[in-house]
Amino acid sequence: MSFLAIDVGNTRLKWALYDKPAVDARLLAHGVQFLENIETLAEGDWSRIAAPTQVLGCVVAGEAVKRRVIEQLELWDVTPQWVVSSAAEAGLVNGYDHPSRLGSDRWVAMIGARQRLIARGQRSPCVLVMVGTAVTVEAIDADGRFLGGIILPGHGIMLRALESGTAGLHVPTGEVRDFPTNTSDALTSGGTFAIAGAVQRMVDNLRHHSGQEPTCIMTGGAGWKMAPSMTVKSELVESLIFDGLLAIAHHRFGAVPVA
Ligand SMILES: Nc1ncnc2c1ncn2[C@@H]1O[C@H](COP(=O)(O)OP(=O)(O)O)[C@@H](O)[C@H]1O
Numbered sequence: 538m539s540f541l542a543i544d545v546g547n548t549r550l551k552w553a554l555y556d557k558p559a560v561d562a563r564l565l566a567h568g569v570q571f572l573e574n575i576e577t578l579a580e581g582d583w584s585r586i587a588a589p590t591q592v593l594g595c596v597v598a599g600e601a602v603k604r605r606v607i608e609q610l611e612l613w614d615v616t617p618q619w620v621v622s623s624a625a626e627a628g629l630v631n632g633y634d635h636p637s638r639l640g641s642d643r644w645v646a647m648i649g650a651r652q653r654l655i656a657r658g659q660r661s662p663c664v665l666v667m668v669g670t671a672v673t674v675e676a677i678d679a680d681g682r683f684l685g686g687i688i689l690p691g692h693g694i695m696l697r698a699l700e701s702g703t704a705g706l707h708v709p710t711g712e713v714r715d716f717p718t719n720t721s722d723a724l725t726s727g728g729t730f731a732i733a734g735a736v737q738r739m740v741d742n743l744r745h746h747s748g749q750e751p752t753c754i755m756t757g758g759a760g761w762k763m764a765p766s767m768t769v770k771s772e773l774v775e776s777l778i779f780d781g782l783l784a785i786a787h788h789r790f791g792a793v794p795v796a
């Protein structure tokens with residue numbers, strides 16, 4: 538019995554194989570592919586792993602990409618399930634106006650963050666930052682209610698937007714500096730401060746709303762780039778989406794429900 542978790546973002550597909558669909562599962566193998574290389578999975582990485590008995594994924598990259606992933610999964614005799622954000626799941630309540638319109642990666646990552654806090658007996662409000670193609674910053678109260686969140690462009694999109702919208706900005710990535718004195722550093726620092734500042738603002742909002750200090754958790758492919766420049770104390774957890782998928786799978790496929 539093994540469980541394959543898949544996270545398809547707008548830039549890359551991430552996958553992880555576990556020995557069972559449960560929160561205490563053991564990681565057996567994992568990998569990542571840019572979306573343009575999805576077609577290599579069945580004959581490449583996935584040909585070298587044991588057939589999973591369950592597959593659960595989240596996809597925010599659109600129907601066409603999802604179909605290409607499903608095609609690769611035909612390698613095995615297994616019907617994949619896909620997370621759709623709902624009004625409540627695995628201990629989290631969704632405050633979005635239309636719960637199903639919330640990006641499923643955001644929902645799954647929040648479930649992962651919530652599980653992590655509960656596992657260590659921490660009943661604090663939480664700000665969750667996900668730095669991928671886009672950046673999302675979510676606010677979850679101490680009772681596990683998603684209050685709302687923001688979406689902003691990721692580093693790459695910010696730079697491309699500036700390049701295409703101006704005559705004078707075509708420069709390689711620079712360094713993050715307090716007081717940038719060249720165009721490259723100015724652009725890199727601008728993007729980084731925009732994200733760090735947005736997180737700071739959401740932490741302030743949530744502290745004000747709840748009267749408690751929020752715990753800040755960060756994840757996503759570009760999380761490590763942001764970590765040194767954050768102005769609030771934050772914890773980088775690379776596996777948050779997989780933790781969330783395991784928690785959901787535990788509820789759906791596992792014998793014993795959690796929290
Ligand atoms: N080695 C890397 N390869 C690709 N992207 C990377 C790498 N390191 C950091 N990144 C950054 O991470 C982002 C992709 O992160 P990821 O979480 O996979 O995004 P998504 O879920 O939107 O596909 C890219 O936009 C890029 O800025």
Ligand SMILES: CC(C)(COP(=O)(O)O)[C@@H](O)C(=O)NCCC(=O)O
Nearest residue numbers: 546547597638639640669670671688
């Ligand atoms: C905000 C996102 C684009 C983030 O995508 P990512 O950076 O992970 O590729 C994605 O979660 C999405 O398409 N959301 C749907 C709209 C919403 O959450 O309101």
Ligand SMILES: [K+]
Nearest residue numbers: 546547642669
């Ligand atoms: K993502």
